[in-house]
Amino acid sequence: MKSRLKYNICFIKQGDRILLLNREKPSWMGCWNGVGGKLEPEESPTQSMIREISEEVNLTAADYELFYKGIVTWTVDGQDLGGMYLYAAELPTQFPYFTPIKTTEGILDWKQIDWILNPRNQGVASNIPVFLNALIYDPACYEHHCVYSDGRLIRHNSTPIELVAEQVEAFKH
Numbered sequence: 238m239k240s241r242l243k244y245n246i247c248f249i250k251q252g253d254r255i256l257l258l259n260r261e262k263p264s265w266m267g268c269w270n271g272v273g274g275k276l277e278p279e280e281s282p283t284q285s286m287i288r289e290i291s292e293e294v295n296l297t298a299a300d301y302e303l304f305y306k307g308i309v310t311w312t313v314d315g316q317d318l319g320g321m322y323l324y325a326a327e328l329p330t331q332f333p334y335f336t337p338i339k340t341t342e343g344i345l346d347w348k349q350i351d352w353i354l355n356p357r358n359q360g361v362a363s364n365i366p367v368f369l370n371a372l373i374y375d376p377a378c379y380e381h382h383c384v385y386s387d388g389r390l391i392r393h394n395s396t397p398i399e400l401v402a403e404q405v406e407a408f409k410h
């Protein structure tokens with residue numbers, strides 16, 4: 238497990254839509270993104286993800302199926318600044334979850350996958366198109382590496398990752 242990964246993120250899918258959070262923090266204002274946050278000491282990535290989903294979306298692990306999908310890492314102006322664990326969750330279509338909902342974190346709303354992936358869409362976190370297709374449609378795990386310069390995403394690549402046995406254990410619920 239790489240300790241340089243301080244965050245996690247989950248894209249909760251129901252049919253052809255995904256539950257996104259528009260955080261109220263100045264750094265995220267106006268930007269739709271997955272749910273998640275910072276890992277706490279001693280938490281496994283999956284324990285942390287389940288806690289964040291419970292806190293931010295008020296769903297319990299019994300409500301959805303959770304899939305570990307790899308990591309997103311970033312280099313900013315030549316410095317490797319860490320990254321986040323990446324998860325997908327599937328919420329059954331019959332599960333009632335009505336939006337928009339205002340929470341202490343911001344606004345939660347369902348967004349169509351096509352809308353999120355539209356390259357002209359400026360309203361989502363800039364690197365979501367780098368990993369969302371694989372996250373939804375590809376069963377493999379990837380490291381998605383993003384390179385930023387002067388505040389812009391200038392390059393990215395996605396490399397499949399094989400999990401060793403102890404990682405498979407660590408990513409179980």
Ligand SMILES: Nc1nc2c([nH]c(=O)n2[C@H]2C[C@H](O)[C@@H](COP(=O)(O)OP(=O)(O)OP(=O)(O)O)O2)c(=O)[nH]1
Nearest residue numbers: 244245246262270271272273274275321362364365
């Ligand atoms: N799409 C995307 N999400 C990112 C990037 N960097 C990054 O931290 N995130 C995600 C990880 C987390 O889910 C979320 C971090 O949100 P935050 O800044 O509010 O975290 P926080 O310290 O408040 O954490 P917490 O209080 O909720 O535990 O944003 C990025 O480059 N792209």
